[in-house]
Amino acid sequence: MRDTQTQRTSPLALAASALGLTFGAPAWADDAAERLTERLEPLESYQATFEQQILDGSGDRLQSARGEMWLARPGMLRWEVDAPYSQTVVSDGDDVYMYDPDLEQVTVQEMDDRVTHTPALLLSGSVDELTENYEVFHEQDGGDDVFTLVPISADTLFEELSMVFEGETLSELWMMDSTGQRTSITFSNITLNGYIATDMFDFEIPEGTDVIREGL
Template identity: 75%
Template sequence: MRDTQVRRSSSLALAASALGLTLSAPAAWANEAAERLTAKLDPLQNYQASFEQRILDSSGQRLQSAQGEMWLSRPGMLRWEVEAPYAQTVVSDGSEVYLYDPDLEQVTVQAMDNRVTHTPALLLSGSASDLTESYDVFYEQEAGNDVFTLIPVSADTLFEELSMVFDSETLTELWMTDSTGQQTAIAFNGITQNGNIPSERFRFDIPEGADVIRER
């Protein structure tokens, strides 16, 4: 579904670049897209799902895949557990982000700054108003789904483009494209929105004996 949109967007951007043009949406369209996205995200207090994550090269060939589960609670809390092929856990408690690699017995701890929160899953845990202030938002419908494409206003981000796909009011896919054209595609299933997630889910206890790296 998303491959056609990616090729179309890339071709349009390339043509505009060749002509020395800068693409921008009319203000009314951009505002309407942002309002539509805000209406989708504002009621979302928490979110739980299984996921499949695929990393694709610029030609669409699969480089890597992983499966796992995620829990998200706004504002700022996330638990992201990759189960296969290599276990990894990311936990945000709203002030710090913990990245745990059990194979390396290593925990990396980062403060919740702007760059960290620009990762796709953590980006969803923030407020809708912050999101629409930090990104130009574009909207279209594809195969009955609502697709929102976010282009960062600032250059200091981890991706060039992020797309959110909604089936009615439910987020079902995330697509991220970086500066090399590599894509990360995340498909969600078994989704529960605004259910009951215990607060302990967003607490991370550093395992005994693990090496701890604190990034500042």
Template identity: 75%
Template sequence: MSDIDTRRSSSLALAASALGLSFASPLVLANDAAERLTERLEPLETYQARFEQQITGSGGERLQDARGEMWLSRPGMLRWEVEAPYSQIVVSDGSDVYLYDPDLEQVTVQAMDNRVSHTPALLLSGSARDLTNNYDVFHEQQSGEDTFTLIPTSTDTLFEELSMVFEGETLTELLMTDSTGQRTAITFNGVTQNGRIDRGLFDFEIPEGTDVIRESF
């Protein structure tokens, strides 16, 4: 696979990646944990934050650092802008997901099917009840943080374990591991929850002269 293909195939997961956490304290039973997570997520209508992302390999080697800003609005809308190390934009309008690479002058379009919607950030934009119905959820509390760890009940997902970390009612981290052992940690700062977000952020117009690739899983 070429470097360009690697960047393109990994970028959709970048639209909301994160890695699994090892458990350091007793866990709340899955049913209770799912209820607690639902109570945290159901009031979340919009979410805006800056992010820093670090990807590490199965051996712990650092593969990539990135930073940018994201906006999320339920149901199903997301805008994820990577500013560095290169520019990239991911937009979901609730029906399709657009991955735009300005340097390559290329946009990849995928329908919002089940597999795409199971990327971590898009999970947040969906129904909390659907989320807890499709994942086994575990909860631990340590040092003032609540960590909810999700294990997919289906094999048709982009990750094997996902953790959401909250400080109080605010989501501050997403942590994910995939089947290769690659780990992604995303830290959010400057968070605004349930603030007003311009609906136009989730409308993507394909720039003139851009190559369009339509993909399906």
């Protein structure tokens, strides 16, 4: 696999593109949604390190990133990219802050439906809303359970999202956007339902930072 020229991508965009899987009878959907609900309902918090790859439609790597994430229901997320560029996304359940320290810029958005369709934030939301807004399919791959979500509405940041579970633990996300660009996020050092201090989801805008407010 060859590297192409590295381009900077916003954190929400990094958390939004996917893999297309082919499935058979759509009658699987109800059973698949029930199985996915059984996996996600017990999830109250999730902490992990991640490795992320963005691939173009030909499978060539466009960008790599790594970092750490913390997630708690309802609607709270901290997503920190450590390398190659430092970027942070924080959701306190009401607003989402996207901070780029190199640009000294933070974008603030309300937690509207489009923002919550970002994969990481989608995981922190209601399971009922998830199964109402996506058609869910399931297959097994080498002992792992793979659930693929296809949005019912066109107003999403991805066309397909696949969640890979090793046993009861979410280990990987695959996404594809409308251009065919795919994003793979692999999680490790995972802690399920551990204690996460609430101030982890607070964001204080650094002095001298340019603030862009969208929808506020």
